Amino acid sequence: MTPEPVPLDLNRLRRALIPPDGRYSRMDLAASTGSTNADLVAAAAVASGSPEAERWPDLSALAAEEQLAGRGRLDRTWVSPPGSSMIVSVLLRPENAGKPLPFTAYSWLSLLAAIALIESVGDVAGVRAQLKWPNDVLVNGRKVAGILAQLASPKMTAAQTAVSSSAAGPVVTAGPIVIVGTGVNVSQSPDELPVETATSLAIEGALTLDRNFLLPAYLDRFAALYLAFCAVDGDARRPLDGGESLLQRATAAMVTLGTQVRADLPGNKSIFGLAVGLDMTGSLLLTDASGTTHTVSAGDVVHLRRHVAGSPGGSGAACGSAAASGPREANHSRRARGSGASSRYA
CATH class of the missing domain: 3.30.930.10 (Bira Bifunctional Protein; Domain 2)
Structure with missing residues (x-):
């Protein structure tokens, strides 16, 4: 008590x-x-x-x-x-x-x-x-x-x-x-x-x-x-x-980095991947299973599991509008935005 x-x-x-x-x-x-x-x-x-x-x-x-x-x-x-x-x-x-x-x-x-x-x-x-x-x-x-x-x-x-x-x-x-x-x-x-x-x-x-x-x-x-x-x-x-x-x-200070995560974006879209860093605006960088890096500036992040060295970079493929249909080149950078305003703001 x-x-x-x-x-x-x-x-x-x-x-x-x-x-x-x-x-x-x-x-x-x-x-x-x-x-x-x-x-x-x-x-x-x-x-x-x-x-x-x-x-x-x-x-x-x-x-x-x-x-x-x-x-x-x-x-x-x-x-x-x-x-x-x-x-x-x-x-x-x-x-x-x-x-x-x-x-x-x-x-x-x-x-x-x-x-x-x-x-x-x-x-x-x-x-x-x-x-x-x-x-x-x-x-x-x-x-x-x-x-x-x-x-x-x-x-x-x-x-x-x-x-x-x-x-x-x-x-x-x-x-x-x-x-x-x-x-x-x-x-x-x-x-x-x-x-x-x-x-x-x-x-x-x-x-x-x-x-x-x-x-x-x-x-x-x-x-x-x-x-x-x-x-x-x-x-x-x-x-x-x-x-x-x-x-x-x-x-x-960030426990998210080095973790497999699911980023839930506005509009019922999600991206799965490894949180690898922050960019100069504080947006989260996620690398999915194909090697594509996404910049997430809006949405909720769910921690899935810690990354184990030597394991594949992602825990699933990106989905929703952030993942275009068809083949993608590895290490290609994509920016995944929801409503255009960072979730760090109302």
Whole structure:
């Protein structure tokens, strides 16, 4: 039986996360909400440059004790009982020296959040976690946390709209806003979890279940990685603060790589193959039985079995639209996309 959850202390969180000791511009706490992501998406949908937009700058965080209508990937619902989970969303305005990051960088932000969570729960709670592509965090093969990143575009003021309509080309007034939401099972017992494939920090023997330690540790690690990523213009291949690149850190943390998987794509299409790596956008590279490499940027991944050295590369042929009928040349690269939007975004 787990102890009663310790309520989140907003003053304590703000002391840890807001300057002079922290990196966050804003830290709020809701007793109960439908979805912290939805709340921040609504906050982001204001005119760029307006007073309301200024109240939600880069690295604004919203946590909640209870979430009633959380949203996971592919529009799945996610509900958490009061105090049992670590629920937080962060509003980001990714840029470097006033210039928005390239759009290819945004797909890395959910992976960045997963890495920050894995590293922080290891340091603070003593729990060894791993990353399942694209944005699930596992402990001993069971899901302890999920991450959802959503794109949001600020509205334009009437003056900005007039300038844009009179210009020869489009005027970019601000880059996209990204909302990164994280939900972690903290104190749930097995009978409080919805499926047998889920777990919690309590079940995994965490050294602490106090979210007043866990949440600042995660958010601090997330901010450090995010700011370092912005400083290299969102290039996942470049070293962060003189250390490993984001691509290297994601590869090291990802249990999916080296595993035979089934990638279920939107539109009831699937690909079977060996997960061999990530590309520069964070998409998953799968090699099927024929030697064809597919780039999967959207969909769910089911782990089938670990790859054994010397065995064939795939565990079945690709099917669906990603596999064209007729013969295919080995090592030919194909890009398998679903709706065109990465599953790392809503």
